[in-house]
Amino acid sequence: MNVLKTAKQNGPRLMSPIFLQALASGSAHIYGGITVGEFANASRLPLRESLSAQMNKNTQLAESDSSNRNKTMIKYMNLISANRDRTAFIGIYNNFAPKMKTFLVSRGLPHATADEVVQESMLAVWQKAHTYDSNKAAVSTWIFTITRYKYIDRLRREGRHKTESDDLDSMANDFIADDELISQQSKDSVHTAISRLPNDQKEVIFLSFIKGLPHSEIAQHLNLPLGTVKSRIRRAFGQLRVDLGDLA
Amino acid sequence: MNTNHKLDDQWLLSYATGSLSPAQSLMVSSHMAFHDDMQETVSQAEFISGALFQSMDAARLPNDMLDNILDKLDSSISPEVTPIASTSSDLPQPVLDFIGNDTGALKWKFSGRGIRSARLWNGPNDERLWLLEARNGTTVPEHGHNGIEWTLILKGSYETDLGKFRSGDIDIADENIEHQPVSDEGCMCLVMTSGPVKLKSLVGRIAQPFIGL
Numbered sequence: 520m521n522v523l524k525t526a527k528q529n530g531p532r533l534m535s536p537i538f539l540q541a542l543a544s545g546s547a548h549i550y551g552g553i554t555v556g557e558f559a560n561a562s563r564l565p566l567r568e569s570l571s572a573q574m575n576k577n578t579q580l581a582e583s584d585s586s587n588r589n590k591t592m593i594k595y596m597n598l599i600s601a602n603r604d605r606t607a608f609i610g611i612y613n614n615f616a617p618k619m620k621t622f623l624v625s626r627g628l629p630h631a632t633a634d635e636v637v638q639e640s641m642l643a644v645w646q647k648a649h650t651y652d653s654n655k656a657a658v659s660t661w662i663f664t665i666t667r668y669k670y671i672d673r674l675r676r677e678g679r680h681k682t683e684s685d686d687l688d689s690m691a692n693d694f695i696a697d698d699e700l701i702s703q704q705s706k707d708s709v710h711t712a713i714s715r716l717p718n719d720q721k722e723v724i725f726l727s728f729i730k731g732l733p734h735s736e737i738a739q740h741l742n743l744p745l746g747t748v749k750s751r752i753r754r755a756f757g758q759l760r761v762d763l764g765d766l767a
Numbered sequence: 768m769n770t771n772h773k774l775d776d777q778w779l780l781s782y783a784t785g786s787l788s789p790a791q792s793l794m795v796s797s798h799m800a801f802h803d804d805m806q807e808t809v810s811q812a813e814f815i816s817g818a819l820f821q822s823m824d825a826a827r828l829p830n831d832m833l834d835n836i837l838d839k840l841d842s843s844i845s846p847e848v849t850p851i852a853s854t855s856s857d858l859p860q861p862v863l864d865f866i867g868n869d870t871g872a873l874k875w876k877f878s879g880r881g882i883r884s885a886r887l888w889n890g891p892n893d894e895r896l897w898l899l900e901a902r903n904g905t906t907v908p909e910h911g912h913n914g915i916e917w918t919l920i921l922k923g924s925y926e927t928d929l930g931k932f933r934s935g936d937i938d939i940a941d942e943n944i945e946h947q948p949v950s951d952e953g954c955m956c957l958v959m960t961s962g963p964v965k966l967k968s969l970v971g972r973i974a975q976p977f978i979g980l
Contacts, residue, residue: 660817
């Protein structure tokens with residue numbers, strides 16, 4: 520795979536093997552829609568420079584699109600809460616259920632178990648819709664926390680930690696094109712925020728937020744002191760909080 | 768671990784992203800129930816996680832999943848949960864959620880003079896979670912650890928060589944620490960261990976299999 524080859528040629532500033540595997544399999548698309556090629560080039564050219572023109576063009580569109588999507592999702596939640604509106608529920612399902620599965624598989628659940636937890640999570644959305652408050656959280660945040668709760672609850676009931684992750688290639692094969700679910704511009708808001716981070720911070724964000732690795736395991740993967748990993752994550756976290764603003 | 772008896776940010780971020788074990792998650796969510804600043808940090812991390820979640824690619828779902836869910840919607844609305852018994856008021860909401868709001872199902876058992884404990888969960892890697900309650904004037908037998916031991920004070924306080932731990936504080940001990948907590952006023956704690964504790968006294972070691980520590 521060219522990505523691996525290109526990255527390996529770049530000497531000591533290599534991405535971690537797990538990260539390269541994700542890149543090679545294409546699943547690094549979950550990393551805010553940044554393409555394999557962009558990452559492959561990242562260690563040769565600053566990503567910010569190589570993509571800046573495109574990103575500047577996309578940012579305003581992304582903010583507008585993301586804002587519209589948020590409004591639609593909030594409307595759906597209100598309809599579910601007030602009227603038990605099934606059409607609105609299907610709107611929420613179409614947007615979030617496929618992402619729930621991506622998250623659950625990335626955390627190591629087998630596909631069949633992930634499907635069960637998606638169902639449990641969507642039923643919880645229906646049951647708890649009346650507790651959603653748009654003044655307190657974005658719909659995406661609220662639904663993420665429900666999914667996380669159901670995931671941990673599944674581990675608790677089974678008395679186990681997460682399993683070894685399914686092979687990333689098989690995970691990549693399970694993706695479908697999601698252009699109908701969410702436009703490219705809305706993904707670009709996160710894309711833009713992450714791509715503005717230095718490469719070392721991108722890497723720890725991928726491993727922490729997307730792969731869900733504990734900081735100690737990230738330190739092992741990257742062969743870095745734990746303190747360095749923690750400070751990188753803290754810096755990246757602070758910057759993302761600023762850059763993402765109200766877009767989530 | 769900070770010297771202020773609070774977990775540091777790495778645990779909060781890992782919790783927010785869903786990276787912790789069920790026992791670790793419960794410790795963190797119960798700990799932050801006592802601290803507004805920790806809740807704020809977790810809220811920020813959840814905000815970022817939500818944004819990344821929204822940007823994730825879509826995985827393929829079974830064709831019949833939506834229909835299956837829609838079929839269950841009407842029957843999925845559960846009656847309001849019965850208010851919890853007053854005796855459980857010492858437990859933070861995450862613990863109550865963990866035990867299904869059923870404090871009556873806790874199986875308390877004698878765990879040494881002035882001490883009782885109720886097992887909440889056993890996980891892999893010998894990870895265990897339990898509630899421990901000590902009467903006032905209790906001294907926990909001096910012990911070391913084969914793994915880590917997290918103790919969150921839910922009510923009351925105890926004191927070790929590292930200082931006084933009060934309600935909302937967390938005490939982290941590892942293989943290098945031997946301690947003998949003393950609780951003058953009594954305490955209730957949520958405890959997580961990843962290996963059996965090593966009781967120092969002969970009597971303690973003999974009794975250990977029976978008291979479950």
